[in-house]
Amino acid sequence: MPTDRRRVTLKDVAARAGVSPMTASYAFTRPARVAAATRERVHRAAGELGYRPDTVGRALKSGRTHQLGVVFSEHLAYAFDDPQAAQFLAGVAEVCVDEGRGLTLIPTRGDAADADRVLSAAVDGFVLWTTAQDDPVLTAVAGDPRPAVIQGGPARPGIACVTQDDYAAALAAASQGLRDGRTPGVISFPLDRDRAHMVTTGADLPPRAPFPVTDARLRGYRAAIEQAGLSWSSTPVAVVARNTQQDGAAAARELAHHLAPDALVIAMSDELALGAHRALRDSHPEAAYLGWDASPAGQRLGITSVTNPLRDQGRRCARLALDPARPDDREIPWTLTPGVAGTSADDDS
Amino acid sequence: MPTDRRRVTLKDVAARAGVSPMTASYAFTRPARVAAATRERVHRAAGELGYRPDTVGRALKSGRTHQLGVVFSEHLAYAFDDPQAAQFLAGVAEVCVDEGRGLTLIPTRGDAADADRVLSAAVDGFVLWTTAQDDPVLTAVAGDPRPAVIQGGPARPGIACVTQDDYAAALAAASQGLRDGRTPGVISFPLDRDRAHMVTTGADLPPRAPFPVTDARLRGYRAAIEQAGLSWSSTPVAVVARNTQQDGAAAARELAHHLAPDALVIAMSDELALGAHRALRDSHPEAAYLGWDASPAGQRLGITSVTNPLRDQGRRCARLALDPARPDDREIPWTLTPGVAGTSADDDS
DNA sequence: AGTGCGATGTGTAACGCTACACAACTAGGA
DNA sequence: TCCTAGTTGTGTAGCGTTACACATCGCACT
Numbered sequence: 001m002p003t004d005r006r007r008v009t010l011k012d013v014a015a016r017a018g019v020s021p022m023t024a025s026y027a028f029t030r031p032a033r034v035a036a037a038t039r040e041r042v043h044r045a046a047g048e049l050g051y052r053p054d055t056v057g058r059a060l061k062s063g064r065t066h067q068l069g070v071v072f073s074e075h076l077a078y079a080f081d082d083p084q085a086a087q088f089l090a091g092v093a094e095v096c097v098d099e100g101r102g103l104t105l106i107p108t109r110g111d112a113a114d115a116d117r118v119l120s121a122a123v124d125g126f127v128l129w130t131t132a133q134d135d136p137v138l139t140a141v142a143g144d145p146r147p148a149v150i151q152g153g154p155a156r157p158g159i160a161c162v163t164q165d166d167y168a169a170a171l172a173a174a175s176q177g178l179r180d181g182r183t184p185g186v187i188s189f190p191l192d193r194d195r196a197h198m199v200t201t202g203a204d205l206p207p208r209a210p211f212p213v214t215d216a217r218l219r220g221y222r223a224a225i226e227q228a229g230l231s232w233s234s235t236p237v238a239v240v241a242r243n244t245q246q247d248g249a250a251a252a253r254e255l256a257h258h259l260a261p262d263a264l265v266i267a268m269s270d271e272l273a274l275g276a277h278r279a280l281r282d283s284h285p286e287a288a289y290l291g292w293d294a295s296p297a298g299q300r301l302g303i304t305s306v307t308n309p310l311r312d313q314g315r316r317c318a319r320l321a322l323d324p325a326r327p328d329d330r331e332i333p334w335t336l337t338p339g340v341a342g343t344s345a346d347d348d349s
Numbered sequence: 350m351p352t353d354r355r356r357v358t359l360k361d362v363a364a365r366a367g368v369s370p371m372t373a374s375y376a377f378t379r380p381a382r383v384a385a386a387t388r389e390r391v392h393r394a395a396g397e398l399g400y401r402p403d404t405v406g407r408a409l410k411s412g413r414t415h416q417l418g419v420v421f422s423e424h425l426a427y428a429f430d431d432p433q434a435a436q437f438l439a440g441v442a443e444v445c446v447d448e449g450r451g452l453t454l455i456p457t458r459g460d461a462a463d464a465d466r467v468l469s470a471a472v473d474g475f476v477l478w479t480t481a482q483d484d485p486v487l488t489a490v491a492g493d494p495r496p497a498v499i500q501g502g503p504a505r506p507g508i509a510c511v512t513q514d515d516y517a518a519a520l521a522a523a524s525q526g527l528r529d530g531r532t533p534g535v536i537s538f539p540l541d542r543d544r545a546h547m548v549t550t551g552a553d554l555p556p557r558a559p560f561p562v563t564d565a566r567l568r569g570y571r572a573a574i575e576q577a578g579l580s581w582s583s584t585p586v587a588v589v590a591r592n593t594q595q596d597g598a599a600a601a602r603e604l605a606h607h608l609a610p611d612a613l614v615i616a617m618s619d620e621l622a623l624g625a626h627r628a629l630r631d632s633h634p635e636a637a638y639l640g641w642d643a644s645p646a647g648q649r650l651g652i653t654s655v656t657n658p659l660r661d662q663g664r665r666c667a668r669l670a671l672d673p674a675r676p677d678d679r680e681i682p683w684t685l686t687p688g689v690a691g692t693s694a695d696d697d698s
Numbered sequence: 699a700g701t702g703c704g705a706t707g708t709g710t711a712a713c714g715c716t717a718c719a720c721a722a723c724t725a726g727g728a
Numbered sequence: 729t730c731c732t733a734g735t736t737g738t739g740t741a742g743c744g745t746t747a748c749a750c751a752t753c754g755c756a757c758t
Contacts, residue, residue, distance in 0.1 A: 057744030090429035406714030
């Protein structure tokens with residue numbers, strides 16, 4: 001019980017245990033390096049003094065902070081509006097807890113200074129939430145020697161990628177949905193980093209979307225629609241600003257007069273599909289819905305969904321970022337989960 | 350463009366700018382301390398070399414990390430299953446971004462070592478998510494000189510508290526719900542740190558719950574029930590393990606045979622109420638529901654709810670933790686938000 | 699007795715930064 | 729002219745820790 005305010009340092013412990021600071025240090029960091037009796041003495045002294053190794057001093061000397069940084073490259077606070085981002089983060093957190101690493105959320109605000117903020121974070125590695133091809137944060141991180149893993153892409157020489165075959169999944173889901181002759185309408189994630197929301201048709205979409213996930217899914221939908229003998233050019237497409245039920249509902253309302261009563265609403269997430277379902281329930285009671293993520297709520301409403309295990313992807317990203325040599329699978333398999341329409345009773349959520 | 354791998358240090362910048370390291374340091378940290386021309390020269394040199402101040406070196410010397418630590422004192426990964434915790438975190442994140450602080454999620458696993466993990470985190474202050482009276486993390490943090498703020502309590506000498514009058518709100522909400530002669534059933538948050546789920550009655554509840562929020566709400570419910578001339582002892586109470594719709598549904602199923610067809614289901618959150626609604630929809634179509642947090646989904650189902658602006662509470666907690674002298678309101682006002690039953694159309698979510 | 703090796707302890711020298719004290723110089727006032 | 733005060737630059741000395749090299753000892757083996 002040191003009476004003065006100064007923090008207890010390794011030197012104090014060493015003095016009390018009657019050894020040199022180095023020995024005390026080894027007693028903690030490489031116990032085998034020290035004779036059992038000495039080690040015991042050091043630990044007891046530490047306990048008596050209430051010593052706690054200083055993370056910062058350690059980090060300065062060793063060059064490792066034992067912190068994993070997570071980057072959501074728009075305003076950090078928005079990340080929590082997207083339940084999928086939260087699930088992803090839960091997966092990352094799981095691994096950090098297991099591995100005894102800290103988890104730093106890097107405070108981005110979606111502006112030009114983000115790249116700097118990211119690089120100056122005191123972390124050993126980065127996990128990035130999917131972003132656009134031209135995001136400057138990407139090039140910044142790619143040039144940094146610390147390991148980095150991105151969920152959903154885009155990949156870069158310095159950035160590993162954990163993803164799934166969005167094109168194939170989108171193609172399969174849409175193909176199946178179109179089998180019974182419905183005409184489609186699409187609700188898409190944002191097409192540019194401004195996240196401008198809009199309503200258009202396949203004909204007027206830009207040829208490529210900068211977000212690789214969005215791009216792959218759009219191409220998959222298009223392929224399915226064309227394989228079904230329908231016209232992509234005249235397929236109505238609504239683009240939302242954010243992955244929320246609100247935006248899904250708003251998009252669906254704007255799409256409504258372009259949709260047949262039994263339309264197939266192809267949404268890029270269950271969140272969007274749920275919003276659309278809510279908006280169209282009365283006007284289009286015969287509509288069918290396609291989503292992504294197999295959320296329990298979507299399941300109950302009969303939304304057919306691609307399973308997109310974001311929690312698992314979070315785990316994998318974190319593991320790779322903590323140990324880049326690790327032979328973890330970087331392409332996650334997907335499956336199609338039909339919604340159990342009508343079974344509205346209960347079970348999970 | 351330094352050709353070797355070594356990181357660019359302040360000394361390099363100083364050398365290139367032809368000044369001493371101290372001057373270079375001042376050029377960044379106290380620009381006014383340095384002549385404009387010199388400052389300019391230093392900044393240019395820094396730009397050319399791609400210098401970025403080292404957070405760790407800075408932290409070691411200055412004793413401040415510019416990081417705010419958030420503690421969810423059970424397993425960190427579980428925090429993201431609770432949408433309210435996520436909302437709270439969003440509020441904290443907002444402030445961190447605005448103030449240019451980093452946000453560290455402290456990796457707790459809900460075991461005895463958590464207190465140590467918390468104290469060794471390299472952060473300047475703590476924000477804690479509500480926890481039990483006897484949580485050892487509390488005493489640990491209270492004894493630490495760094496500022497700490499807890500949402501929902503319990504408060505401690507060293508820990509500020511941001512909360513609302515849960516007792517009054519619970520009393521008011523339940524009183525109003527009981528006005529039309531319904532008989533109540535309660536779905537409560539956990540009563541102990543083991544989070545054991547159970548079904549019981551008011552008579553068999555322990556006199557006090559260790560979680561202050563839970564305790565206050567239970568007392569409020571009890572007061573309302575007794576003021577309505579009903580028996581608390583015979584009121585059925587289900588206690589869940591976690592604040593999820595699943596647990597709410599499960600609790601409601603266990604409660605079902607104790608409930609009148611037109612029962613008032615008093616739940617401690619909209620999440621729980623939503624789950625209960627789902628479970629009882631068919632068996633108890635006349636039931637009414639009370640929740641907490643005024644979620645849009647709850648609103649649509651006609652759940653009357655206490656507004657519990659967790660995002661705002663997150664903001665306040667973060668501000669207080671970053672600047673303990675700040676005169677922020679620590680008791681948040683609440684209001685009762687009636688659900689708009691039947692208006693199932695759409696709007697937000 | 700001499701050699702070699704593993705086990706164990708210690709000094710030294712940073713890691714990158716900044717608090718602090720001080721030096722040098724300029725300007726202004728009496 | 730001298731003194732004071734402000735402005736601007738610099739050295740020194742660590743913050744708490746650990747990498748590294750080195751010293752010492754005992755012991756087995758030849």
